[in-house]
Amino acid sequence: MKIFIETYGCQMNSYDSTAIIGILENAGHSIVKLPKDADAVLINTCSVRDHAEHKILSRIGSLRIKQRRANRPKQIIGICGCMAERLGKKLHEVSHRPDLIAGVDQYDQLPQLLENAVSGNVKVNVATGHMDDVHYVAPVEAYPVNNSHLVTIHKGCDYKCTYCIVPSTRGPQREKSPLMILDEIKNIVDQGGREVTLLGQNVTAYSAPGMNFAKLVQQVSKIKNLDRIRFLTSHPCDIDDELIDTIAELDSVCPWLHIPAQSGSDRVLKRMKRYYKVADYMRIIEQARKKIPDVTFSGDFIVGFPGETDEDFRQTVQLMRDVRYDQAFCFKYSERPGTPACKMTDDVPIEIKKERLAELLDVQEEVWQNITKDAVGEIWSVVVEGEARHSENSVKARSANNRKVIVDGTESQPGDLISVQITGSNGSSFLGKIVSAATMKGTADVNI
Numbered sequence: 342m343k344i345f346i347e348t349y350g351c352q353m354n355s356y357d358s359t360a361i362i363g364i365l366e367n368a369g370h371s372i373v374k375l376p377k378d379a380d381a382v383l384i385n386t387c388s389v390r391d392h393a394e395h396k397i398l399s400r401i402g403s404l405r406i407k408q409r410r411a412n413r414p415k416q417i418i419g420i421c422g423c424m425a426e427r428l429g430k431k432l433h434e435v436s437h438r439p440d441l442i443a444g445v446d447q448y449d450q451l452p453q454l455l456e457n458a459v460s461g462n463v464k465v466n467v468a469t470g471h472m473d474d475v476h477y478v479a480p481v482e483a484y485p486v487n488n489s490h491l492v493t494i495h496k497g498c499d500y501k502c503t504y505c506i507v508p509s510t511r512g513p514q515r516e517k518s519p520l521m522i523l524d525e526i527k528n529i530v531d532q533g534g535r536e537v538t539l540l541g542q543n544v545t546a547y548s549a550p551g552m553n554f555a556k557l558v559q560q561v562s563k564i565k566n567l568d569r570i571r572f573l574t575s576h577p578c579d580i581d582d583e584l585i586d587t588i589a590e591l592d593s594v595c596p597w598l599h600i601p602a603q604s605g606s607d608r609v610l611k612r613m614k615r616y617y618k619v620a621d622y623m624r625i626i627e628q629a630r631k632k633i634p635d636v637t638f639s640g641d642f643i644v645g646f647p648g649e650t651d652e653d654f655r656q657t658v659q660l661m662r663d664v665r666y667d668q669a670f671c672f673k674y675s676e677r678p679g680t681p682a683c684k685m686t687d688d689v690p691i692e693i694k695k696e697r698l699a700e701l702l703d704v705q706e707e708v709w710q711n712i713t714k715d716a717v718g719e720i721w722s723v724v725v726e727g728e729a730r731h732s733e734n735s736v737k738a739r740s741a742n743n744r745k746v747i748v749d750g751t752e753s754q755p756g757d758l759i760s761v762q763i764t765g766s767n768g769s770s771f772l773g774k775i776v777s778a779a780t781m782k783g784t785a786d787v788n789i
């Protein structure tokens with residue numbers, strides 16, 4: 342069959358979608374680039390907020406309507422990912438009923454589920470349920486060689502933040518073995534990959550016999566010809582001195598930390614069950630700034646968590662100003678069925694949530710403008726990732742500390758390391774002009 346895969350949600354879903362490509366191709370199916378050319382459309386879904394799930398339900402509807410209007414034979418529609426895991430066979434009851442449902446540990450079943458969908462002989466065409474020993478490996482060929490290769494190092498989550506659906510959709514934390522991870526990365530490098538992003542909902546909580554996350558990173562950094570190692574998402578509770586020193590000392594470990602704070606109020610953090618206080622969080626930021634040259638930060642925030650007062654929110658705004666994130670992903674609290682926060686009253690009115698979100702985004706924009714102003718004139722080493730969209734003769738590139746730069750007037754190729762001088766910014770990217778081919782790694786070389 343010709344299959345189109347559409348991916349929503351986090352990078353763990355992107356990785357899984359690539360693994361799904363491998364599973365389906367092995368079973369003799371082929372992947373197509375447009376839904377209209379497909380016999381089956383698989384949607385890899387996200388449940389993290391109510392809005393994410395609504396988007397997917399309306400997407401199923403619009404696919405069905407498009408098929409009908411174009412008079413095409415009925416396409417099979419399959420739901421994979423967190424929504425499939427959360428809702429299981431209930432998804433058969435929605436309007437525009439999907440034909441198959443595959444939870445996050447069941448992708449090996451997809452060839453069978455597709456067959457069932459074609460024959461129509463199986464009434465409840467659903468496979469869900471967590472399996473401790475299922476770990477996927479995404480085929481290297483499915484990634485463009487010069488891009489960062491995602492490598493999921495464990496699945497699930499053992500934290501139980503009170504607002505979060507992920508522990509129930511992804512199950513308990515289960516580790517890929519260090520051997521399996523190292524083999525996967527060696528294979529990526531053998532096939533020309535130079536950069537990996539280690540992935541986990543709490544990547545820093547990795548734990549195998551004799552091995553914590555810092556030690557795993559140290560092992561990965563020994564792989565020859567692997568130039569850059571990134572990782573996400575970090576939980577503040579798992580970032581210790583050993584990890585900060587590892588990032589500081591190892592050249593190939595990129596100086597960028599994605600550490601969601603969620604709130605700047607201890608009272609709210611306690612109700613969220615995040616297990617740290619704002620002072621602990623700031624200590625990590627200060628240590629990282631002190632020890633890791635050019636380190637940058639990104640994070641996530643939730644506004645309007647049950648019981649969040651204006652005073653709590655002011656503290657979140659303050660935290661954002663204090664940290665000076667390169668990027669902050671901010672969300673309005675969304676009540677998720679079955680999570681512990683459901684027992685608290687969702688008492689912050691939607692208008693207030695919207696106002697707080699808008700204010701937080703404004704503050705982040707101000708922080709970002711100051712960061713970009715300070716950077717003008719600096720010379721950075723960046724790796725070219727591809728052609729820049731919408732502008733000819735320019736490329737998009739990334740610094741070790743995860744800053745995107747659009748570089749004008751160069752024919753550099755993906756994978757090239759070049760030196761650029763920063764001239765300004767546009768949206769979430771810096772703008773730069775080429776200075777020379779770079780020989781160094783890292784980021785800010787000279788401040789002229």
Ligand code: SAH
Pocket residue numbers: 389390504505506507541542543574576601603641642643672673674675676677
């Ligand atoms: N494991 C990561 C990310 C989890 S999901 C972590 O622990 O940080 C990504 C982000 O979505 C979270 O960091 C949080 O900011 C947001 N999020 C999760 N559940 C949410 C909810 N119920 N409402 C609003 N935002 C939510």
Ligand code: SF4
Pocket residue numbers: 498499500501502505506507508542543576
């Ligand atoms: Fe969700 Fe918290 Fe686990 Fe992150 S650490 S996935 S926010 S429960």
Ligand code: F3S
Pocket residue numbers: 349350351352353354386387388389422423506507510511
């Ligand atoms: Fe969404 Fe599942 Fe990722 S809920 S954020 S796709 S783990």
